[in-house]
Amino acid sequence: DVKVTQSSRYLVKRTGEKVFLECVQDMDHENMFWYRQDPGLGLRLIYFSYDVKMKEKGDIPEGYSVSREKKERFSLILESASTNQTSMYLCAIQTSALLDEQFFGPGTRLTVL
Amino acid sequence: GQQVMQIPQYQHVQEGEDFTTYCNSSTTLSNIQWYKQRPGGHPVFLIQLVKSGEVKKQKRLTFQFGEAKKNSSLHITATQTTDVGTYFCAGFNAGGTSYGKLTFGQGTILTVHP
Numbered sequence: 001d002v003k004v005t006q007s008s009r010y011l012v013k014r015t016g017e018k019v020f021l022e023c024v025q026d027m028d029h030e031n032m033f034w035y036r037q038d039p040g041l042g043l044r045l046i047y048f049s050y051d052v053k054m055k056e057k058g059d060i061p062e063g064y065s066v067s068r069e070k071k072e073r074f075s076l077i078l079e080s081a082s083t084n085q086t087s088m089y090l091c092a093i094q095t096s097a098l099l100d101e102q103f104f105g106p107g108t109r110l111t112v113l
Numbered sequence: 114g115q116q117v118m119q120i121p122q123y124q125h126v127q128e129g130e131d132f133t134t135y136c137n138s139s140t141t142l143s144n145i146q147w148y149k150q151r152p153g154g155h156p157v158f159l160i161q162l163v164k165s166g167e168v169k170k171q172k173r174l175t176f177q178f179g180e181a182k183k184n185s186s187l188h189i190t191a192t193q194t195t196d197v198g199t200y201f202c203a204g205f206n207a208g209g210t211s212y213g214k215l216t217f218g219q220g221t222i223l224t225v226h227p
Contacts (some may be wrong), residue, residue, distance in 0.1 A: 035217075040122060041155070042201060042219040057212070059114065090155060101146060101158035102215065104201075 002027055004105035006091055012111045019078040021108050023091030031094040032074035033102065034058075034066065034086040043090065049074055081112045115140050117204045119218030127226050132156035132189040134221035143205050145185045146215065150199045160185075166220055192225045199223070 007022035023032065031050050035043040035058075045058030047066040055066050063085060066073045078085055088109050092102040115138040126132050136145065140164045143162045145193035148156040154201045161168055164183060169176045185202055203215040 040219060042119070043203075045216075046216060048214060056214075059216075095167040101161065102156075104155040104157070107155050 002093070002103040003104055004091060004093055006089075006108050008103040008108050009106060010109050010111075012113065013078075013081050014113050015082055017078075017081050017112075019080075019081045019110065019112075021076040021089055021091075021110070023074045023076070023093075023105055024035075025072050025093045027064070027093070028071065029093040029095050030071075032068065033092040033094070034064075034074070034076045035090045037090055037107070046076065051072065081091050081110075083112050086110060086112045115204070115206055117202060117218040119202055119214045121221055122219060123222050123224070125224045125226065126192050127196060129191050132192050132223055133198050134187050134195070134202075134223075136185045136218050138176050138183045138204045138207055138216075140183070140204075144202045145182075145205070147176060147185075147187055148201045148203060150201065150220070152198060154198075156201060168196070180201060186203050189223075190225070194225050194227055197223055217218045 003026040005024050013019050034046045037043050043112040045060050046058050046064050049055045049068045052071050063076045090107045090108050091105040094100050094102045115186050118137045144162045147159040149159055150156045160176050165182050166180045167178040173190045177186045199220045202218045202219045205215050
């Protein structure tokens with residue numbers, strides 16, 4: 001079974017704090033993704049990576065950055081958290097095959113006060 | 114950019130009734146995937162459709178991909194309480210510049226009353 005773990009299930013931070021969300025996979029998958037999920041808006045892609053040190057912007061990258069130094073780990077960084085970044089953050093992985101499904105982690109519910 | 118619209122946003126049914134959710138893309142898709150998210154859980158892959166006009170079945174679930182590869186539907190026959198959750202479609206356009214990027218619909222939240 002594919003296993004995707006995220007560093008925290010729940011996180012509470014204050015406005016202006018730097019926030020790190022980590023995603024770790026136990027398979028050798030190339031593609032990793034960060035989404036945020038908000039009611040009525042579905043899943044929106046923030047960033048994704050298709051190899052170590054490679055990254056590409058998704059649909060809503062503003063206010064976020066990412067880091068992928070090792071293949072199994074993909075980090076999402078909020079440089080200066082704001083209240084409008086309160087959301088559920090989901091990490092997903094995918095094999096390198098173009099048409100493969102994505103496997104999601106359990107999610108991190110981030111609240112920014 | 115590519116947009117995928119999904120309706121309805123909510124659907125409440127009595128157990129035993131049928132349910133359908135619809136997806137429409139602003140662009141032609143290479144494939145479409147469907148995911149289910151149980152309350153408090155994360156999205157889980159259900160199926161992928163690739164061919165124009167394709168129809169696939171999984172027990173009580175029927176998935177269709179339109180002839181023009183711009184729309185899709187998920188139909189559940191005789192819903193059960195285990196069907197509750199949010200159903201998402203996600204489209205992939207190989208003509209775009211981003212590799213492996215899915216665009217998700219807004220999701221349909223299904224509630225089943227026993």
